[in-house]
Amino acid sequence: MGVTIYDIAREAGVSIATVSRVVNGHERVADATREQVLAVALELGYQPHASARSLARRRSNVIAAVIPMLTNYFFIEVLRGVQDRMAESDFDLLVFSARTLDEVGDQLDRALAKGRSAGVLLFSSPLDPERTRQIIASGQPVTLVDETHEAFDAVSTDNLLGGQLAVRHLLDRGARRIALIMARPESIPAADRHEGYRIALGEHGIDCDPALVVVSEDGLYHGYSEAAGYEAMQRLLRSGGPAPDAVFATSDVQALGAMRALQEAGIRVPEDMLVVGFDDIMISRHLGLSTVRQPMYEMGRLGADKLFARIENPGHEVSHTILAPRLVVRRSSGVPSTAPTRVAS
Amino acid sequence: MGVTIYDIAREAGVSIATVSRVVNGHERVADATREQVLAVALELGYQPHASARSLARRRSNVIAAVIPMLTNYFFIEVLRGVQDRMAESDFDLLVFSARTLDEVGDQLDRALAKGRSAGVLLFSSPLDPERTRQIIASGQPVTLVDETHEAFDAVSTDNLLGGQLAVRHLLDRGARRIALIMARPESIPAADRHEGYRIALGEHGIDCDPALVVVSEDGLYHGYSEAAGYEAMQRLLRSGGPAPDAVFATSDVQALGAMRALQEAGIRVPEDMLVVGFDDIMISRHLGLSTVRQPMYEMGRLGADKLFARIENPGHEVSHTILAPRLVVRRSSGVPSTAPTRVAS
């Protein structure tokens, strides 16, 4: 519990500089010396001290991920990509999870703290000018995931297209009064999906009926939750007016909540109402939920990749990658599927 | 980008020792000095350097979590508890996720590395003597979650009882030929659930039919996966012999896989076969899967709590907490439920 390079230098009869060189795999060390040092290091069970190293190197081997609501399965899939990319490096991952919108700022502060990490992966968080300044002032490399900003590297999905895919599909299936359950418009992805919805309707000469668009709220974050979707669907059903014949939700979890509300109201899916979500989290396949799939794993992997690239080469041009979403059709939009897992009533 | 205590000392006309005292909130500083220092620190945008701090303090403000298969939803729930407890401290969380059984060892090594963290949370990983020695040699506080070992603090669920609860319930529902889809017996929780299964059958004077017990394998880990459960169910169905009338799986994800196999085989749940899982991950509620609920959130929270306690007080006695599981009855074991989210065929 406390073997240092001094110990192994003494034991091996060399200087600490040589030990450091050996430990770090530098070239210019005699083979004999190297082996001797390595032998002693092994014998004494030497382990380099992480903090001392970061301090001396002026660079940490940690990257931080700031994640709103780690509990959302969307992020887990993204994180899997991040982890896989990281496994190829020798960086470790510090996770900062926020539980509310406000907490994101605090967690970002912590992540950005000096000497803590070599760079930050910021998930799904809109950047106001203040925050932008804060990041730039920190001088740290930051890569955005599921969000864009001209000043930073980013990887995201084409949400506009995604919204269009969902709605065109519903139109194809014969729906005409298509409702939208969207997260709060402060979420750029939600706003873009909304816009895609409008465009797709427009393509079919349908005007967007404001009564059919409801914002799902959870009072904590942007409303991407099962409970918020449930509540939004209830509001939609209670609102009077002619009932919708389909609903597009800006995330799968919201769609789940919506389906629960429909079930309770005795409205059958897909007979009485078609449902399409967004994301394609694991549960959706099992529930037969049609959805617009985001390449979550790739987003994570690419995000980490971009971040590493910038750490290596801070001067690089800012790089934005926008991935294509893909429509995944299942039973909830009326297409019989071969083998969804499901429990009979 | 690089304001140090020297800068603020110079600017405030005090020594670096005083700056350090102020920054760390020590008592014995004159109010006037404190305010002066604080003002300068704020103005210059001072941020303490994390690594320098850890080095000088001889203690990191990070704890590490070693998690096999982060992608498993069980761990997400546990992690949520960990995060919530950590939010009350000023520790940060380093996450080491393994993708295979072998990787756990490597990740544990990294987590245990000197100067990296103040303690380690090890999830769901059996400890052989070699690994035990390794941990003890590291001198680091380690708390086990979903696993026990006499030498370390641990929080786990009463898996024996859990197995009994599941099987007694199936017996109550009239099942007599109850199959078990278990993870590999190297997983102590799986072995314990198996034992609970045997005991419950014994209580009803039923002998354990070896043909009804199948081990689900995924070649990577202990077999806690949807695919492994699917494959195990298929094996069970193909094995000839009289068909089981119920199946208990040692995790919900395995149960999901099993249900998919049943569906493909045209066997209805619960009419032809009752199914009970273990864990109660979020998806189970939506799918109407009966299960034995583990208090995942509490396990995480308590694990973090124990770890902090030991970091504060390394000399404490080893503490083991075993939480009680709870049966959650849903449609898959034949009990009509009021409002499961579900898509009609």
Add this chain to the structure above:
DNA sequence: GTGAAAGCGCTAACAT
């Protein structure tokens, strides 16, 4: 109450 000084364990010039 405050300052001087000695580390914490390591890296990276700069010498030799």
Add this chain to the structure above:
DNA sequence: ATGTTAGCGCTTTCAC
């Protein structure tokens, strides 16, 4: 090829 030395930024005795 190897050693000497000066930091990295901070904490913490020990004096005063």
